[in-house]
Structures are given as structure tokens and as C-alpha cells.
Amino acid sequence: MEFFLHLLVNGVSLGFLYALSALGFVMIFKSSSILNFAHGELLAFGAFLFLVLSTWAGLPIILSFVLTLLGSFLLGFVIERLFLRPLIGEDLIQVIMLTVGLATMFKGLLLFIFGGDIHQYPKFLPDELTLKFDVIEIPSVYVATFIIGLVFLLLFGLFFKYSSQGIYMRSVADNQLAAMSLGVHVRRVFALSWAIAALVAAMSGIVLGIINGINVHELSSIGLKVFPVVILGGLDSIGGAILGGIIIGLLETFTGGYISTSLREIIPYLVLIVILMVKPYGLFGLKEIERV
Amino acid sequence: MRKLHFHPCGNFKESYEEELTIFETDFGRAWLLVGLAILFVVVPLFASQYTLYILNTIGIYSIAAIGLNLLIGYTGQISMGHGAFFGVGAYAAAVFYTRFGMPFWAAIPAAGVFTALVGMIFGIPSLRLKHLYLTIATLAGQFIIEYVLVQWDGVTGGAEGIPLFKATLFGIKLNSDLKFFFVIFTLLVLLTWIAVNLIRTRFGRAFVAIRDNDRAAEGMGIPIFKYKLLSFGISSFYAGLAGGLFAFYMMIITPEPFNMWLSIEFIAIIIIGGLGSITGSILGTIFIVSLSEILSLTTEVLMNLDAFAGSSISIAPLREFVFGLTIVLFIIFEPKGLAEIWRIVRSSFRLWPFSY
Numbered sequence: 001m002e003f004f005l006h007l008l009v010n011g012v013s014l015g016f017l018y019a020l021s022a023l024g025f026v027m028i029f030k031s032s033s034i035l036n037f038a039h040g041e042l043l044a045f046g047a048f049l050f051l052v053l054s055t056w057a058g059l060p061i062i063l064s065f066v067l068t069l070l071g072s073f074l075l076g077f078v079i080e081r082l083f084l085r086p087l088i089g090e091d092l093i094q095v096i097m098l099t100v101g102l103a104t105m106f107k108g109l110l111l112f113i114f115g116g117d118i119h120q121y122p123k124f125l126p127d128e129l130t131l132k133f134d135v136i137e138i139p140s141v142y143v144a145t146f147i148i149g150l151v152f153l154l155l156f157g158l159f160f161k162y163s164s165q166g167i168y169m170r171s172v173a174d175n176q177l178a179a180m181s182l183g184v185h186v187r188r189v190f191a192l193s194w195a196i197a198a199l200v201a202a203m204s205g206i207v208l209g210i211i212n213g214i215n216v217h218e219l220s221s222i223g224l225k226v227f228p229v230v231i232l233g234g235l236d237s238i239g240g241a242i243l244g245g246i247i248i249g250l251l252e253t254f255t256g257g258y259i260s261t262s263l264r265e266i267i268p269y270l271v272l273i274v275i276l277m278v279k280p281y282g283l284f285g286l287k288e289i290e291r292v
Numbered sequence: 293m294r295k296l297h298f299h300p301c302g303n304f305k306e307s308y309e310e311e312l313t314i315f316e317t318d319f320g321r322a323w324l325l326v327g328l329a330i331l332f333v334v335v336p337l338f339a340s341q342y343t344l345y346i347l348n349t350i351g352i353y354s355i356a357a358i359g360l361n362l363l364i365g366y367t368g369q370i371s372m373g374h375g376a377f378f379g380v381g382a383y384a385a386a387v388f389y390t391r392f393g394m395p396f397w398a399a400i401p402a403a404g405v406f407t408a409l410v411g412m413i414f415g416i417p418s419l420r421l422k423h424l425y426l427t428i429a430t431l432a433g434q435f436i437i438e439y440v441l442v443q444w445d446g447v448t449g450g451a452e453g454i455p456l457f458k459a460t461l462f463g464i465k466l467n468s469d470l471k472f473f474f475v476i477f478t479l480l481v482l483l484t485w486i487a488v489n490l491i492r493t494r495f496g497r498a499f500v501a502i503r504d505n506d507r508a509a510e511g512m513g514i515p516i517f518k519y520k521l522l523s524f525g526i527s528s529f530y531a532g533l534a535g536g537l538f539a540f541y542m543m544i545i546t547p548e549p550f551n552m553w554l555s556i557e558f559i560a561i562i563i564i565g566g567l568g569s570i571t572g573s574i575l576g577t578i579f580i581v582s583l584s585e586i587l588s589l590t591t592e593v594l595m596n597l598d599a600f601a602g603s604s605i606s607i608a609p610l611r612e613f614v615f616g617l618t619i620v621l622f623i624i625f626e627p628k629g630l631a632e633i634w635r636i637v638r639s640s641f642r643l644w645p646f647s648y
Contacts, residue, residue: 104616111609
């Protein structure tokens with residue numbers, strides 16, 4: 001029973017991390033229907049920027065956190081402006097390969113600068129955050145993640161519901177043509193969604209970095225784990241991404257705990273294929289009915 | 293004797309047969325023969341060991357790239373699992389050869405057929421899935437095949453892989469790069485010929501119809517699922533053949549080379565070469581293989597310089613960076629690839645001096 005509870009806690013925490021990583025991905029897909037293979041590299045970029053600012057430059061934690069978010073926001077903006085804008089209206093494969101090319105580029109650059117070793121942040125989370133229920137202990141990192149995640153989800157929820165930019169983004173996601181004819185600046189919305197996605201990615205990158213250490217390979221492989229998560233939840237649903245993340249996280253830890261550790265890596269993809277065959281649009285995805 | 297045709301100064305085709313011809317003029321045919329003669333007679337005479345190694349790599353990858361181009365460029369089904377199929381072919385050839393004692397000439401086609409079957413299994417999701425959903429499904433296929441190659445160690449030898457002996461073909465021991473050169477390039481020419489002609493048949497036309505508009509294709513009475521599966525099968529057959537050759541050429545196979553990176557490399561090849569162009573697949577392979585050779589040579593030279601001696605580890609990622617940058621630049625500035633550049637160069641010669 002203790003083992004079960006332990007796995008449960010681990011699974012939910014892991015799933016929450018996946019969900020957080022998937023958020024930015026869903027945001028890009030929702031507004032511009034672009035499958036972003038460079039998401040893992042965006043995570044890594046954020047994590048390393050935070051490392052440079054907080055450890056190497058020695059800035060206070062809060063300041064470097066804010067600066068990292070700002071930097072990633074800008075990066076997202078620049079990526080959209082330089083690389084994605086010329087491809088509006090091009091074939092799917094061109095866009096996919098462009099993000100793959102970007103991923104390779106960023107990965108090479110990050111490896112060149114920081115090498116393939118694992119870096120660590122200095123310890124800055126207070127120990128009081130650690131939660132204890134008789135046998136089960138939840139480390140402070142997970143608690144902090146949970147709090148940060150909830151705060152950001154709330155902020156995004158409010159942003160999408162009430163701010164004018166948020167409403168523009170939702171309108172573009174719903175119907176590009178209609179939004180454009182009503183005077184929404186669609187290209188600005190694309191740029192904004194990339195910027196916000198990069199910001200969210202940076203945040204999840206930092207959290208992942210605190211937990212596992214910061215490593216380029218590790219973080220960019222998380223970018224691929226996002227696929228099963230978003231497919232399970234539905235590619236364009238934020239709520240789905242969260243639920244999908246938690247389900248995949250639980251699945252991974254329970255497979256790892258009870259069946260075999262090597263199967264753990266592959267189980268999300270097996271589930272992915274089954275879901276695609278049975279319910280291609282996921283749990284909460286928008287159904288496009290087309291019979292071909 | 294037939295009258296020799298020159299290139300006309302515009303598009304004056306009058307029948308469908310004319311549109312379908314591979315060579316517009318007899319000069320094209322003659323140049324092809326000259327090219328083949330140079331390839332099979334002149335190159336082996338003068339090429340060094342290293343050049344032959346690069347040429348053989350280009351030959352093997354070209355076969356796989358042509359297969360992928362049939363699937364992505366002509367049928368429009370994006371597959372991120374081609375590297376894994378290449379690996380399946382390599383392992384199938386190795387297992388057929390070492391376990392079942394098949395001779396070389398039988399093991400290679402058998403590997404192709406086996407891979408075609410595996411490819412068709414992973415093509416089944418295309419029944420319900422389109423576009424990016426199918427892409428993600430094939431990506432999952434890539435990971436699953438990789439996992440099987442590593443974990444099923446009773447057959448695949450796990451992480452240690454399978455060593456192969458020198459193969460013999462028609463009593464000749466294939467023990468040098470030169471002998472492999474002839475095997476690989478004979479197969480490449482044969483498979484290119486098949487691919488070029490396949491596109492002109494009803495199958496090829498059905499593939500293109502599915503790519504351009506699947507709903508219309510279905511309406512015209514093309515059973516699209518059958519043709520999609522067929523396309524997956526043919527494409528994997530090419531990948532399997534190439535993988536088999538790779539296994540025999542490398543003499544030992546391990547699961548590492550067949551990762552997602554290889555799949556991406558294949559897609560990069562056909563995008564840089566030109567989607568929907570058989571010549572493009574070969575041009576793209578030449579480009580990518582040369583690029584990565586040049587990059588590794590540069591890396592080596594840089595590492596031997598005193599100035600970089602301390603930072604030896606951190607220069608290798610520059611390769612990855614340049615590779616990614618090339619893909620990005622090609623997609624933004626010449627999305628139709630090298631085949632299009634080649635076409636522009638040719639037509640500017642043809643129309644010179646009145647190119648407007």
C-alpha cells in the first residue's frame with residue numbers, strides 16, 4: 001500500500017510537470033495549428049537562461065526568474081517573426097520540418113555553449129514547503145511546482161477570458177477567417193502565442209531543471225513526451241493537456257513500478273497509437289468530422 | 293535513324309504520352325548513358341578508398357530516400373519512422389543471413405519484403421488518420437521499433453548487435469569498398485528506374501491524386517486506403533533494401549544508428565532535394581552526406597588546432613547547428629529544393645539568351 005501511494009504521488013507530480021510542459025505546445029497549436037517539434041529546446045533555453053542569470057551572473061532569484069520569462073517571451077516573438085512568418089500558407093511538412101530544423105539548431109547551440117553535462121541550480125526553495133503525511137513525503141520542489149502551476153493556470157484562464165488580446169487569440173483559434181474579417185490582427189496573434197508559449201516553456205524548463213538537474217538532452221527529450229500527452233487530451237484543449245499529462249505520468253510510474261522499468265519509456269507511445277486509432281481527437285479535442 | 297530532338301523553346305506538348313516521357317530529347321538519353329558510363333567505369337578507376345566510402349554511403353541513403361520520397365513527396369503521407377524501417381531492414385538482413393543461412397542475394401530482397409510488411413502494419417493508422425495525426429503515429433512507431441530492437445535481444449542481440457561475415461555474391465567475396473560500390477550502384481540504378489516508371493503507372497497517378505486531394509481521389513473511385521498501404525509498403529521496401537545493404541557494408545549492426553535522428557535526416561534529405569522528385573532524392577542525399585562529411589572534417593581540423601585544443605568536446609555540436617540551419621534556410625528560401633534549382637539552371641541554359 002505504501003508503495004502504491006508512493007507511486008501515486010510520484011505519478012501525479014510527474015504528470016503535472018508533463019502537463020505544464022504541454023501547455024505552451026497546446027497554445028501554439030491552438031492559435032496557429034503548428035506542431036512544434038522545438039518545444040523541448042524552448043524548455044532547455046529557459047532553464048539555461050535562468051541558470052546563467054541566477055548562478056553565473058549572481059542576480060537574485062526573483063529578478064532572474066522575471067528576466068528569464070521576459071527573455072523567453074522575446075525569443076518566442078523572434079522565432080515567429082524570423083522563421084514561421086514566411087511559411088504562412090505553406091504545406092504541413094514544410095512547417096513541421098522547419099520546427100525540426102529549429103530544434104536541431106537550438107540543441108546544437110545549447111550543447112556548444114553549455115556542453116552535455118548536468119548542471120545544478122543552487123538550492124533556494126525553503127524546506128518548510130515539504131509536505132508530510134505519515135509515510136508519504138512530498139518534496140518541496142513538487143509543492144512549489146504545484147503552486148506556481150496553479151497560479152499560472154489561473155492567470156492564463158483570466159487572460160484568455162477577460163483581456164482583449166486573450167479574446168483575440170481565442171477568436172483566431174476558433175476561426176481564422178472570421179477573426180480576420182472582424183479586424184483581428186491574426187499575425188500579431190500568432191506572434192503573441194509563440195511568445196507566450198516560449199514563456200510557459202521557460203517556466204516548465206526551470207521547474208524540470210530544479211527537479212532533475214539541467215541537461216540539454218534530457219530537456220529536449222521531454223519535448224517529445226509532450227506528444228502522447230497532448231494527443232490523449234486533445235491537441236487543442238488546455239484542460240485536456242493537464243488531464244492527459246497526469247494520466248501519462250501515472251501510467252509511466254505505475255508501469256515502471258509494477259511491470260518493468262524499460263517498458264516505462266515506451267508505454268506513452270503505445271497508448272498514443274491506441275488512442276489515435278480509437279479516438280483520434282483525444283478526450284477533449286475539437287472533432288473535425290471528415291469521412292475519408 | 294530517328295531524328296534527334298532538341299529542346300523546344302516552350303511547352304509544345306500535344307499528347308498525354310509526350311507529357312509522360314522521361315526524356316524530352318534523345319540528348320537526355322545519351323547524357324544519361326554517358327553519366328552511367330562515367331559512374332561505372334571512370335569513377336572506380338580513380339576513386340580513393342575514402343571517396344568510395346562516401347559514394348557507397350550516398351548510394352545506400354539514396355535508395356532509402358527515394359522510398360521516402362514516394363511516400364511523402366508523391367503520396368503525401370508524412371512518416372517520421374523511416375529511420376526505424378531502415379533499421380528493421382538492416383536487422384532482418386542480418387538475421388536472415390546469420391541465423392537462417394540465406395545467401396547474400398536472397399537476404400537483401402527478403403529484408404526488403406519483411407520491412408515492407410512491417411511498414412504496412414505501421415501504415416494501418418493511415419486508415420483513420422491524416423496529416424499531423426499520422427505524423428505523430430509514425431513517430432510513435434519509430435520509438436516502438438527502436439525499443440523492440442534494443443529489448444528483443446534473443447533475436448537482435450540487444451545493445452551489442454549482430455556481427456556479420458563477409459558476404460559472397462556469385463562466388464565473389466564482397467570484401468572491398470570497390471566491390472560493394474558495384475553492388476550498391478547497380479541496385480540504385482535499378483530501383484531508380486523502377487521508381488521513375490512506377491510514377492507513370494496507375495499506381496503512381498493514384499498516389500499523386502491522394503496527395504493532392506484525397507476526397508476527390510476517393511470520389512474518382514480510387515480505394516485510398518489500399519493505395520496508402522501500398523505506398524507505405526513500397527517505401528518501406530526501399531528502406532529495407534537500403535538497410536540490408538547498410539548491414540552488410542558496415543559488417544556489424546547495433547540499434548544506435550536507427551534513432552529518430554536518422555528519420556529526421558531522411559526527411560531533411562528529401563526536403564532539401566525536392567519533394568516529389570526522384571532526382572531530387574539523389575541530389576539531396578549527395579548534399580546531406582557531403583555536408584556532414586565536410587562538417588566532420590572541419591570539426592577534426594579545428595580540434596587539431598592549438599587554439600581549440602582545450603575545448604575539444606564542445607565543437608562537435610556545431611555540426612548539429614549547421615545542419616539545422618541548412619534545413620531552415622532551405623525551407624524558407626527554396627522550399628522546392630535542389631531539384632528546382634537544377635530545373636532553373638537547365639531552363640536558363642535552354643532559353644538563353646532570351647530567357648524572358
